[in-house]
Amino acid sequence: MLETQDLWRTFGGVAAVAGVNFSLQEGELRCLIGANGAGKSTFFKMLTGQIKPSSGRIRLFGKDVTGAQPFAIARMGVGVKTQVPNLFNQLSVHENIYLSARRTMADAQARRATHEMLERIQMLEHAQTLTGTLAHGHRQWVELGMILAVRPRLVLLDEPAAGMTVGEVERTIALLEQLRGQCTFIVVEHDMHFIRRIAERVTVFHRGRVLVEDTMEGVLRNEEVRDAYLGQHGKEAR
């Protein structure tokens, strides 16, 4: 459903992403890992249309979306959670999720979807709170709610567990488990415990390239990955 061919992005002579060939099957939950500067975020931003590739192609649901605008990619059924939660701070939690639902649904249906989502992310009591006043963990949830309310086909999550408490991380894992198979996920994450809990296949980025693509166990056993990235992380995760 998603495929990139020889994808490059250079910033003033430095290649942040250097010839990535990547493909993802429908229903998969794929984790992207790699050290800081490995090119995960740049790759992620190219998939969402926030950054245009220097060269190469991106195909999504059989269509070429290379260089497409973020809204056009979103309209194809792609939900994106950014690293730092991007919310409408001066609007209520309800309105944040409603605005997401309302783009594709009629008013009554969007209200229903909003209510269901508020229940699901356990934010009903905060429905009328301005999102700008929420704690970080709650903001992460609202953003997840906004994305999932429209039942996207592909969900891209950039560090969904960052800044969450242990309990919140557990709830995020539970939510992903519930949704596994219903939609396709790409998860960029640093937290190795989190990845170990959810990952099926893992793609390891290193210096702008795909170093390894394997199951979690395979990645953890891989000498190259350990040298390049895991190091301490790898020992902890084992």
Add this chain to the structure above:
Amino acid sequence: MGGRDVRTLIIGVIGALVLIFAIPLFTEVYTLYNLTVFAVLAILTLSLGLVWGMGGIIALGQSAFFGVGAYAYAVVTLNLGDSTWGVLAAIVVPALFAVALGYFTFFGRISDVYFAVISLTVPLILLSLINTASGPAYQIGKVNIGGYNGIPAVPPLNIPFMPGTELSFDGMYYMAALSLLAVYLLLRVIVVSRFGRTVIAVRENELRAELLGYDARLYKLGVFCIGAAIAGFAGALYAAWGSSIGPGVFSMSFAAQVVVWVLLGGLGTLLGPIIGCFLVQGLTTWLGGVSQLNPEITLGALFVAAVLLIPSGIVPALRNRLTARVKGK
């Protein structure tokens, strides 16, 4: 909008109507004359309140659309002899101008700050353009643009499609005051509409709006265009009120005044720009009559005090105080 908001709004509208119709009973001609132009300028201020306050577009040169509207009104009405077409032109021409300007800036993904600068240059470019447009070459139909001197003898408003039925002095007052109320209500409707909520969402977080599938550029263009149409309409009323129009409407000081009215009244509110405009205009007029005080120094001092004491503007400051009091109880 909840039930309580609607009730408050209805009471407010009735209050405003009573005020509009009561004022002429108690005031002299000079005050009414001033109130008419304050109302016209308040419509312009409201248009910036929409574009900047709701849309987050820092349109520092909003007055350009006011000027274009005023000139369009003058040229069309003098040529056709019916103000109906003049008013329509004053709405359509600035709106089209905004579409052209907005297309290149919003679709060119020019950032907010750069847009503010570009926007501010627009009235200044028009100012030098109009100033040099003197002589027989600058004739549109029967009307000469008149360069620095502007266009004299601009006809007053007439009843739509009935040339010759010109509005009286009082009529012009009612027209301006009721237009202000109508524009305010229109903007209230826009703000709670789906379009308006999305515009506010784009203001709050453009990236998030895009990632949800909203084309932020279109919403910005839309609100910018509506703002320009409203400013142009105010321009038509201004030209009709003053019976003439000159390039002064494109001056830097006029552009800055509109910005001050919005900021003083309160950015992000619709009542704020109206209050800011009336307050500063009223004060300026009053200070002009008090010989012991220098109007410019006094106004300057008041602005400095306002920025220091109520940086968010009059209406948000009052609202916060009121909410705090209600919560305190």
